[in-house]
Amino acid sequence: MPKSVLTALGLLCSSVALASAAPVQQQGDSGPQIDMGILHVQVILDHLGFSPGVLDGQTGMSFKAALRGFQESRGLKKTGEIDRPTLAALQRYRAWTPTKTLALTRQALAGPFIRHIPRDEMKQAKLPGLYYRSRMEKLAEMFHTTPEVLLALNSPQTMLAPGSKVVFPNALPLSRDYDPSLPADWRKTLNMLNADAHAPEAAKIVVDKSESVLKVYDKADRLVAQFQVTTGSTHDPLPLGHWKINGPDYNPKFAYNPDLFWDSKSSDSKALLPPGPNGPVGVVWLDLSKEHYGIHGTPEPQLIGRTASHGCVRLTNWNAARLSLMVKPGTPVVFQA
Secondary structure (H helix, E strand, C coil), X not given: CCHHHHHHHCCCCCCCCCCCXXXXXXXXXXXXXXXXXXXXXXXXXXXXXXXXXXXCCCCCHHHHHHHHHHHHHCCXXXXXXXXXXXXXXXXXXXXXXXXXXXXXXXXXXXXXECCCCCCCHHHHCCCCCCCECCHHHHHHHHCCCCHHHHHHHCCCCCCCCCCCEEEEXXXXXXXXXXXXXXXXXHHHHHHHCCCCCCCCCCCEEEEECCCCEEEEECCCCCEEEEEECEECCCCCCCCCEEEEEEEEEECCCEEECHHHCCCCCCCCCCEEECCCCCCCXXXXXXXXXXXXXXXXXXXXXXXXXXXXXXXXXXXXXXXXXXXXXXXXCCCEEEEEC
């Protein structure tokens, strides 16, 4: 990013220390190189609902797609670049700093955790839950990033213990005033994932296969949010057409049916997998009128838009959670090429 862009946004480019987890090895030269200017723009886009995916201070396809969505929402030319008109539109949000330094709480560090999750669904079904594998993984998802980014933002002497000061990407929501009619456990999940309670109401959802994005439109047909998605595969293509959302399943169990998976083993049988953020559909399943299809979360946020799915639409857990606040039963969904 040109220095003039950084200066115009007033971004902090001072070096920041490297984080570790009780303790965790330093990443060194192989760790991610975080551009604080890019991270600042990512944080702004994330707050506005035009998610760049993982907050990592790096450019890439998800970042450019988020910029194009933001530009469309502001009536700007969709360049996918931080050009002068886009920079001018971002200026009003510059107070959302790229990082926040926070003291860890016992609640943020609390489990349950499970160290190893087997890939085999039959073995997963025997686990008590598909929980986070570590405190580091949980903290990363809370702040819409990866453990590697947290390591790169902090000091190797930082311990993951109550009271420790840790630098995070600034994913803190503007509001946690969640609808009290939502289940208590789901409100707890929304809070943990820093999902902003201020969410626009969706009049229509459009999933665009060519762009690998999910677009949210309001009643005036204005684009009000956009999320990077994974959509189908060669074996299980996205079912193009018009559908509707039937309703949500929060923190869902997953009914594994090997007959619906081309890559299942002949020895597999039907099984009910326990809930958890590392489950096949993450923290929420938005059921569609197309049988066996839904919009849902994922256990691998860094792979969104980069790998195939079994036909459904997959988002990061934090974006799936935020989307759930925008839709309701009957919301139209369009799958297009």
